Amino acid sequence: MQTNLFDPNAPKKSTNLSINSDLLRQAKELRINISQALELRLAELLREENSRRWKEENREAIEDYNRRIEGQGTFSDGLRRF
Numbered sequence: 001m002q003t004n005l006f007d008p009n010a011p012k013k014s015t016n017l018s019i020n021s022d023l024l025r026q027a028k029e030l031r032i033n034i035s036q037a038l039e040l041r042l043a044e045l046l047r048e049e050n051s052r053r054w055k056e057e058n059r060e061a062i063e064d065y066n067r068r069i070e071g072q073g074t075f076s077d078g079l080r081r082f
Helices: 021-029 034-057 059-072
Strands: none
Touching (some): 021 034, 034 059
């Protein structure tokens, strides 16, 4: 189940950005919604960073679990047919 990383109903806020002029020109030519594209990419970056942080915060527990499974296996090792 995916939870929202941000409130999609939060009001928009104006901001100033500096963008490569050639990228901006091409995006406008292709009628790319720059605000929407930026929001989508920022959400993707947030997901990636949150995932990286979660893995780092839980690294020790993950390593312990993997060592236990390597040494003892899982409860279904003798039951699986694949």
